[in-house]
Structure formats: structure tokens, C-alpha cells
Amino acid sequence: MFAKILIANRGEIACRVIRTARKLGVRTVAVYSDADAKSLHVEMADEAVHIGASPVGESYLRGDKIIAAAKATGAEAIHPGYGFLSENPDFVDQVAAAGLVFIGPSAASIRAMGLKDAAKRLMEKAGVPVVPGYHGEAQEIVLLASKAREIGYPVLIKARAGGGGKGMRRVEHPDDFSEALSGARREAKAAFGDDRVLVEKYVDKPRHIEVQVFGDIFGNAVHLYERDCSAQRRHQKVIEEAPAPGMTPALRKAMTEAAVKAAKAIHYCGAGTIEFIVDASQGLKADCFWFMEMNTRLQVEHPVTEMVTGIDLVEWQLKVAAGEKLPKTQSEIQLSGHAFEARLYAEDAAKGFLPATGTLHHLKFPDAAPEGASMRIETCVRAGDAISPFYDPMIAKLVVHGKDRQTALDALGAALSQTEIAGSTVNTAFLAALATDADFAAGDVDTGLIGRHQETLTSVPPPSGEIIASAALAASGAGIPVLSNDPWSALAGYAHFHAIARRTRLRYGEDDIFARVLVRPDGRFEVVLDQFSTGSTAPHPPAGTFSPYSDGEKGGASRQRPRLARWPGHVTVFEGAIGYSFAVPDPLARADETAAASGSLRAPMPGLVKLVRAAKGDAVIKGQPLLILEAMKMEHMISAPHDGVIAEIAAEGAQVTDGTVLVRFAEQVDG
Numbered sequence: 001m002f003a004k005i006l007i008a009n010r011g012e013i014a015c016r017v018i019r020t021a022r023k024l025g026v027r028t029v030a031v032y033s034d035a036d037a038k039s040l041h042v043e044m045a046d047e048a049v050h051i052g053a054s055p056v057g058e059s060y061l062r063g064d065k066i067i068a069a070a071k072a073t074g075a076e077a078i079h080p081g082y083g084f085l086s087e088n089p090d091f092v093d094q095v096a097a098a099g100l101v102f103i104g105p106s107a108a109s110i111r112a113m114g115l116k117d118a119a120k121r122l123m124e125k126a127g128v129p130v131v132p133g134y135h136g137e138a139q140e141i142v143l144l145a146s147k148a149r150e151i152g153y154p155v156l157i158k159a160r161a162g163g164g165g166k167g168m169r170r171v172e173h174p175d176d177f178s179e180a181l182s183g184a185r186r187e188a189k190a191a192f193g194d195d196r197v198l199v200e201k202y203v204d205k206p207r208h209i210e211v212q213v214f215g216d217i218f219g220n221a222v223h224l225y226e227r228d229c230s231a232q233r234r235h236q237k238v239i240e241e242a243p244a245p246g247m248t249p250a251l252r253k254a255m256t257e258a259a260v261k262a263a264k265a266i267h268y269c270g271a272g273t274i275e276f277i278v279d280a281s282q283g284l285k286a287d288c289f290w291f292m293e294m295n296t297r298l299q300v301e302h303p304v305t306e307m308v309t310g311i312d313l314v315e316w317q318l319k320v321a322a323g324e325k326l327p328k329t330q331s332e333i334q335l336s337g338h339a340f341e342a343r344l345y346a347e348d349a350a351k352g353f354l355p356a357t358g359t360l361h362h363l364k365f366p367d368a369a370p371e372g373a374s375m376r377i378e379t380c381v382r383a384g385d386a387i388s389p390f391y392d393p394m395i396a397k398l399v400v401h402g403k404d405r406q407t408a409l410d411a412l413g414a415a416l417s418q419t420e421i422a423g424s425t426v427n428t429a430f431l432a433a434l435a436t437d438a439d440f441a442a443g444d445v446d447t448g449l450i451g452r453h454q455e456t457l458t459s460v461p462p463p464s465g466e467i468i469a470s471a472a473l474a475a476s477g478a479g480i481p482v483l484s485n486d487p488w489s490a491l492a493g494y495a496h497f498h499a500i501a502r503r504t505r506l507r508y509g510e511d512d513i514f515a516r517v518l519v520r521p522d523g524r525f526e527v528v529l530d531q532f533s534t535g536s537t538a539p540h541p542p543a544g545t546f547s548p549y550s551d552g553e554k555g556g557a558s559r560q561r562p563r564l565a566r567w568p569g570h571v572t573v574f575e576g577a578i579g580y581s582f583a584v585p586d587p588l589a590r591a592d593e594t595a596a597a598s599g600s601l602r603a604p605m606p607g608l609v610k611l612v613r614a615a616k617g618d619a620v621i622k623g624q625p626l627l628i629l630e631a632m633k634m635e636h637m638i639s640a641p642h643d644g645v646i647a648e649i650a651a652e653g654a655q656v657t658d659g660t661v662l663v664r665f666a667e668q669v670d671g
Contacts, residue, residue, distance in 0.1 A: 001322050002026055002077050005103065006070040007045070009081025010060060012380040012397065013298070014041035017079050020314040029073045031066055033059035035388045040380045047073055054390045060084045063091040067098045077101035077321060083392070086297040087114060103321040105215075105270045105296045112266045113294040116160045117198045123291045126265040128258045131277060131290040133200030135160075145177050147199050154202040157181055159188030159195075163295065165235025166191040170202055187635050190610070205446045207278040208232065209244045209289070211259035212305045212313075215268040216320045222330045223256040224309050227301055230445040231434060233353050238427075238450065239412075239434060240301035240341045242308045245405060245443025250286040251278075262294065271298045271317050280446055300343070300397070303378060307339035307401040338408040339401040342416065342431045346393040349430035349458040354604055355393045355631060357658065358424030359386045361567035365396065366418040373402040373411035387424050389606035389631065389658075395426065405443065409435060422565040422572035422579060432577035433457045463508065463573070463580045469527035469546035470562040471571045471582040472515040476504045506571075507583040601638060601663040603656045607631030612652040614663075619645050626663055629656075638662060 005021060006029040007014045014030060018041065021028045030045035035054035042048045049069040052059035059065070063085055070078055078095055080086035080103070089107035096102065104110075113119045117135035124130050133155075134147035148155045148171065157180055159167025167188030169180035181197065189195040212224040228244035229237045243252075259274035273295040279288040302313050316327060346356040363383040369375035379396035387393050398415045402408035416432040434440055434457055439449055450457060463471075506513040518526040528545050563574040572581040610630040614620055620640045627650065629636045644665040650656060 002101070002318065004029065004046075004073070004075045005077045005079055005318070006031065006066070006073065006075040007041070007079050007081060008060070008066045009079075009084055009086070010036055010039065010041055010380070010391065012378045012394070013081040013083075013300075015044055015380050016378060017081065017314055018044045020312055020318070023312075024315065024318060026318065029069065029075050031060070031069055033390075035390050039385070040382060049073065054388065056084065056390065063088070063094055067094060067100065070100055071098060075100070077103050079103040079317070080297065082297050082300060087295070089114065101321055103270070103317050105268055105272065109266045109268050110296045113296050114161065116158060116293050117196075118160075119293060120198075120291065122265065123262055126261055128262050128265075128291045129289065131200045131203070131292065133198060135198045139196050141178065141181060144181065144197070144199055145174065148177055149174060151199060151201050156200045156202045157184045157197050158200065159184060159192060160198050161188065161194040161196070162192035163293065165232075167195075167197065168235050183635070186611070190630060190635075203277055203279050205279065205281040205448070206230075207244070207280045207284070207446050208237075208275065208292075209247075209255065209278050210273045210275040210295075210299075211256055212299075212302070213259050213263040213268065213272050213274055214313075214316060214320070214326060215263050215270065215272070216326045217269050217323065218325055219264075219267070220326050221260050221263040221268060222326060222328070222333060223259050224305050224311065224313075224333055225335050226252065226255060227299075227304055228445065229301060230447050231440065231450060232447050233450045233454075235447075237301060238343055239431065239440075240304055241405075241408075242304040242339050243335060244284075245445065246284050248284050248286070251284045251289065254286040255289055258289075258291070262291065268296075270296075270320055271302070271313055272296050273299050301341050303376065303397065303399040304339040304341045307374075307376075307399060308335055308337055309333055310336065337401055337403050338405040339399065340408050340412045340435075342398045342412060342435070344395040344398065344419070344421070344431070345427045346387040346395055346424045347427050348425045349427050350460065351604075353427070354636070356425040357387045357389050357393070357605060360384065360395070360421060361423035361570075362420060362565035362572065363422075364418075364420040365398075366415045369400055369411045370414050373400055373407055375400045375411060375415055395421065409441060416577045419577065420563060420565060420572075420574050420579065422567055422570070422581060426579070429460055429576075429578040430458055460578055464575075465529060465546045467562070467573045467575060467580050468506070468508070468513060468515070468529060468582075470564060470573050471506055471580070472504045472513070472527050472529075473517055473525055474564050474566055474571045474573075475506060475582070475584045476502045476517040505585055507585060508580070513582075599665050599667065600661045601626070601641065603629060603658060603660045603662050604636070605629075605631045606657045607636070607655075609650045609652055609654045609656060609662070610635060612649060614646055614649055616646055616649060619643075627652075629662070 004027040007017050018028045027046045030042050030048040031051045032042045032048055033052055033054045051065040052062055078100055085091040087110055089110040092102045092107040120130045120135045133151055154170055154172045157169045167184045169184045171177050171180045184197055185195040208229045209226050211226050215221040226244050227240055227242040229240045231239040262274050275292045276289045277292050306313055348354045348356055360381055360383055365377045376399045377396055381395055400408050400411040400415055402411055413435050416428055419428055502517045504515045504517055514530045516528040526545050565572045570581055570583055572579045608630045609627055611628040614626045622640055622642050624640045625637050626640055627638050629638055647666040648664040650662045
């Protein structure tokens with residue numbers, strides 16, 4: 001076994017590898033960028049080396065700096081984690097040339113599976129079923145469009161390099177092919193440096209089922225059963241589970257045998273995943289699955305496989321890389337119970353899963369799983385850490401295990417309802433809604449489920465009067481530490497015959513809420529909601545008097561205190577998995593109400609202006625695409641909110657921050 005390894009990654013996977021290395025007595029070296037100088041993986045490692053500025057191109061993608069750090073610290077091997085350089089065969093060659101061990105497959109295996117088109121040709125030759133489509137070298141648009149017609153619409157355009165949904169477009173009609181192809185190529189070029197694509201038949205009710213495989217240098221290869229990753233938004237996984245719901249013995253046998261056959265065809269060594277697409281329109285059948293691609297690395301969702309097999313996949317990676325045989329034979333690998341993994345992201349589900357940034361002022365995960373289940377939290381953040389615009393906005397993975405699917409699903413719901421995050425917009429409520437969706441709960445899943453139910457899954461009910469009253473009470477400082485910046489609200493006050501009243505103003509979305517907090521002589525609290533602004537059309541409770549809670553001994557019926565977090569300028573009240581955040585305006589500050597005038601469009605997040613489709617002086621109509629903002633590794637179209645004339649527009653290639661004016665419209669002149 002190695003004495004010391006370097007982890008060429010960041011975030012939760014770096015923390016995950018460090019935990020197993022510690023268990024095996026292996027020392028670890030972390031690498032970090034400017035943005036990650038105080039991150040958890042740096043703190044956990046035995047040593048840490050700074051490798052560059054925050055952008056990945058200046059740090060985590062600098063193979064030369066990573067190898068130099070390994071040599072300087074005496075590391076014998078490099079664990080790539082996932083993402084970044086984990087599937088870069090040139091980096092693997094460089095690691096070997098430096099006399100170090102790459103904890104993963106050979107460069108030859110990565111190259112064989114790195115390009116989807118070549119991989120599918122190889123799989124066809126090995127007898128593994130593949131999706132009907134065009135996987136050729138020629139990339140002329142006329143040829144690709146012709147192949148799409150031959151295959152039959154709808155088709156799927158996919159980048160032949162990389163994964164994660166980048167460079168992927170579904171096309172319903174021939175008239176849309178050219179535009180979709182341009183977008184897929186542009187995104188693929190930005191993400192992978194390769195704009196070549198393949199075109200495949202789009203399966204009407206596709207299930208994404210993948211098989212975990214493992215090989216060693218002695219030619220042994222095994223599978224560790226399947227995972228279902230069909231719950232996706234924007235072609236990226238959200239909740240994964242193992243085993244796949246509704247899996248039949250016949251399909252499992254056919255699929256796992258095909259996966260092992262694929263691994264052996266390229267003499268695979270290490271952890272890998274064979275991804276299949278399954279046509280679930282008539283149930284799961286042994287002749288309705290096809291090879292999509294192979295991920296030649298550890299997967300983000302590997303914990304669910306660990307939970308149902310009891311095997312530490314990172315431990316196996318280290319042992320195999322050190323020259324040992326696979327620790328178990330196929331017959332010794334058993335499937336036990338059911339597991340789910342839910343990915344907690346900083347993103348706004350209601351706005352098309354727009355990535356978010358922010359400081360995690362409040363962060364609380366469940367202490368334990370319900371009786372009869374187990375749980376693990378995979379994270380790299382702590383309260384006070386910031387979600388950076390430079391990297392993937394995943395906060396944590398909640399992983400649960402139970403004796404059967406329903407037990408595990410109940411445990412997942414409980415874990416989500418007990419999770420509290422404030423300071424950034426997060427997808428906890430969306431995940432909880434998905435976990436309780438009737439189709440998902442029944443195991444009737446496919447990759448289009450979230451899209452079909454998106455409006456329901458992303459809708460959050462407005463805060464109740466009790467929730468608003470709890471926020472007002474917290475903001476007023478009555479009975480709890482003072483939060484308001486109004487110095488008069490800090491006074492305890494005194495009144496002999498009447499209730500003490502404190503005025504409080506809250507802002508929820510576009511609504512201003514005015515309330516009076518009353519402290520009764522007997523110690524009870526009451527909140528009178530006086531009025532709401534008309535900033536939005538969202539429903540809100542009628543004005544009235546609410547009692548957020550009572551301590552019982554002070555009079556009145558005992559009611560549980562609300563779960564809430566107080567953070568700079570805000571109060572968040574938690575109800576189940578939903579966090580209702582209210583801004584608490586500073587009464588001494590003069591807000592510039594005109595800054596958000598409708599005459600401009602601002603960047604919803606930090607990013608790069610990738611493409612500009614309009615110019616100063618252009619007359620545009622509502623909905624017309626104006627520019628493309630690249631942020632959080634994805635492209636976001638910015639369109640005109642109304643008809644108008646452009647007075648200013650951001651320059652192509654500009655790096656912008658959250659709130660930067662992207663487009664300013666000329667003032668309308670009557671007459």
C-alpha cells in the first residue's frame with residue numbers, strides 16, 4: 001500500500017478520499033486554489049499545496065503544477081477524484097512519466113472510452129448493444145442533418161467528449177436542428193475543447209441505469225450491481241438509487257454481463273461505470289437496453305453502491321492501484337437493502353435550476369437517520385463557507401439506506417426535512433417534493449419525470465401567517481437576541497396595563513410586510529400583520545393577529561418554537577424542507593429603489609458573456625435572445641423582457657459579476 005498520495009481534486013470527493021486514506025494509514029496531500037485556501041479538504045489533509053488562482057484553468061486543470069506538488073511532497077500516487085483531470089489520458093501519461101502511480105485506469109482505457117463515437121464502435125465489436133445513431137467522424141452539418149432524418153425525430157445531439165449533460169440537445173423537428181447543433185458544439189468546445197458531436201435516436205421513455213464495474217491488473221473484472229440515475233434535470237442527476245426500481249432478474253443478468261464484457265474489452269483496471277439507456281415504455285425487458293458511455297473514474301453517486309454492497313470503493317481503488325488483486329470475487333459481492341443519494345445544490349429550482357452563490361451563514365444537517373435506516377453526509381462545507389462561482393455549486397450529498405425502497409425513501413424524506421441551510425438559495429424543497437412525487441415514490445421513473453412535473457416540483461407555497469409572524473418576532477428581538485438594526489427595537493420597554501408594541505418591517509421576495517410585535521403582560525407574544533405591499537401577485541395571508549409560539553408556563557397553550565436562523569440582514573424560518581427567507585431592512589439606511597428599474601437587465605450570477613446576438617441601437621421584441629451567459633459550467637440564454645431599443649449591451653468575452661448590467665434599454669419617449 002502507498003505511504004502517501006496526492007488528491008488532485010477539491011470539495012467533497014477530496015474529503016471522501018482522505019477519510020478512506022486515513023483508515024488505511026495512508027498520508028494525504030491536498031492541492032488548492034485561491035478560492036479554496038480555507039476549505040475543508042485543505043484542513044483535513046496531512047499536507048496542502050497551493051497550485052494557482054481560482055479559475056480551474058489556472059489551478060485544478062494544471063497537471064504540471066499537480067505533478068510538481070506530488071514530487072515535492074514525496075507522494076507516490078495521485079488520486080484524481082472525479083471531474084477535472086480524472087479522465088484526461090494525457091495527464092495519466094504525464095503522471096507515469098514522472099514516476100508516479102495514477103489511481104485509476106490506464107491512459108489506453110481512457111482513450112478507448114473517452115470519445116463516445118469511438119467507444120460505441122468498440123462496444124458494437126465486443127457484442128454490447130448500442131443506441132441506434134450516427135457515430136462517424138464526418139461533422140458537416142448537411143451530413144449530420146441527413147443522418148438525423150434517417151434515424152427519425154426526435155433525436156439527441158451529444159458531445160462526443162465529456163459528460164454531465166454539457167453539449168447535449170434534444171431536437172424535436174428538422175427546422176430546429178441547425179440551432180441546436182450550434183449550441184451543442186459551442187458548449188462542448190467550452191467544456192471539453194472538442195466540438196464534435198454524435199447523433200442518436202431519442203428514446204421516448206428512457207431510464208438511465210448504470211452498472212458499477214471494477215477491474216485489476218490481473219485481468220479480473222466484476223460488477224457491483226446497478227444504480228438508477230433517471231431523476232435528472234438539464235441532463236444532470238439529482239437523486240440516484242440502488243438497486244434500480246422494478247429491475248427484473250433477466251435484465252439485471254443481461255446488463256451486468258454486458259458491463260463486465262465492456263470492461264474486459266478494454267482491459268480495464270480500477271473503478272468505472274458502464275452507463276445504459278433503457279426503454280421503459282413497456283416495462284424493463286432484457287432486450288431493451290443500450291450502451292451509452294463509460295465513465296472511467298469514480299462516480300459522484302458511488303456512495304449508493306457502497307451502501308448496498310458494504311464495499312468501500314475508494315479502498316478498492318487504492319488497493320488495485322497498488323498492484324493488489326480485487327478483494328472479492330463476483331460470487332462474494334452481495335446486494336443488501338436499498339439506498340438513495342440526494343444532491344444538495346446551491347441553485348434556484350423555480351428559475352430553471354439557475355446556479356446560485358452566497359455564504360452559508362446557517363448550515364445544519366440531520367444528526368441521525370430514523371430507526372431502521374442509516375445515513376451518511378458527504379460534504380465539503382461548513383457554516384460560514386462561501387459557494388464560489390468558480391466551481392460546481394453542490395453543497396452536500398445526503399445518502400440513506402434501508403431494508404427496502406420504502407424504508408430508504410422515508411429516511412430520505414426525513415433527512416431533507418431536517419436539513420437547514422440559509423445564506424444561499426438551495427434545492428432542498430425541490431428534492432423533498434421529488435422524493436414524495438407519486439410517480440417517483442412508486443418507482444415509475446424516467447429521465448423526463450422532472451421535466452413533466454417541474455412546475456409542481458419547484459413551486460413553494462407562500463409563507464403562512466404563522467411563519468411570517470415567527471420571522472417578525474425574530475426580527476424584532478422580542479424574547480430572543482436582537483436582530484434588527486433599529487436601536488429603538490432593542491429597548492425592552494415597560495407598560496403596566498397594555499401590551500408593548502414594536503414595529504417591524506420584513507421583505508419577502510417582492511413583498512414588503514409591516515407588522516407589530518406585541519409582548520403581553522403575561523409574557524405571551526402576538527404579532528399583528530398590518531399590511532402587505534403589492535409588489536407581487538403571490539397570495540399571502542390576510543392581515544390579522546398570530547401567536548408564533550408560547551412557552552406554556554407563561555400562559556396559553558404550549559406550541560413548539562419555530563426552527564429559524566438569524567443571519568446578517570435576514571431571518572430564515574424552516575418548515576419541513578422549505579426555508580422561507582425574509583430580508584430585514586435597515587431603518588437607518590436609505591434604499592435606492594430606482595436601482596432595479598425595468599430599463600435594464602442584470603446578470604443573475606457571475607459569469608462570462610459567451611455570445612452577443614444584438615447591438616446598440618437594435619430594436620428588439622419580447623423574448624428575443626440577446627446574449628448567452630456562461631456560468632457554473634452551463635450556458636444561460638438572456639432574452640428581452642419586453643419590446644424596446646438597446647442603449648447598451650455587454651461586450652462579448654466580458655467577465656461579469658452578480659448584478660452587473662448586461663443590457664440597458666433606451667427610455668421610451670411618448671409622442
